Amino acid sequence: KAGVTQTPRYLIKTRGQQVTLSCSPISGHRSVSWYQQTPGQGLQFLFEYFSETQRNKGNFPGRFSGRQFSNSRSEMNVSTLELGDSALYLCASSYGGYSMNTEAFFGQGTRLTVV
């Protein structure tokens, strides 16, 4: 069974640009969550999508957005990049049932560097 796939693995962008990251969840998983990992702030929840709808949102500015497609693949977009957006962006997938806690499995992440 293939794991969570994130593309690209590495990105270098210039301040002010925008970027789109992609995540393909484990087959059968309907929930995709995104996290930002930095040395200073650790792992922080960005948002979660389930059945093409944003179900949860963390405390990040509106420059961070996402979407999910009918095949459960998800993209996140960061507009007007700032130096502080440099981080490892992680995607996690799970079955997503809301009546119980379901295990989340992470991809390897996309390392974004803003210069």
Add this chain to the structure above:
Amino acid sequence: QQQVKQSPQSLIVQKGGIPIINCAYENTAFDYFPWYQQFPGKGPALLIAIRPDVSEKKEGRFTISFNKSAKQFSLHIMDSQPGDSATYFCAASNKLTGGGNKLTFGTGTQLKVEL
């Protein structure tokens, strides 16, 4: 504030020792407590998880102890090996507000197991 406090920040043990990592939480609504292991350049990998209706759970060399009244939980790694050298994160979530798809993470513990 939904926080999970993790200690110690770093830990060095000898091969065969039993490192113990501790976490404390504030939100009594948390009902799912997973531990993740992360190697450099990789995404976090789920190790073991516990729910508050049990006080201990073992999977292989990894054991979680849970103290609901103290709002604390800990990870013990039995017979630690150099291959266990990694960063460990505790996390917590609530199934009513996101389940395993919206995790609040501790700050991480960098473990080194020496020969």
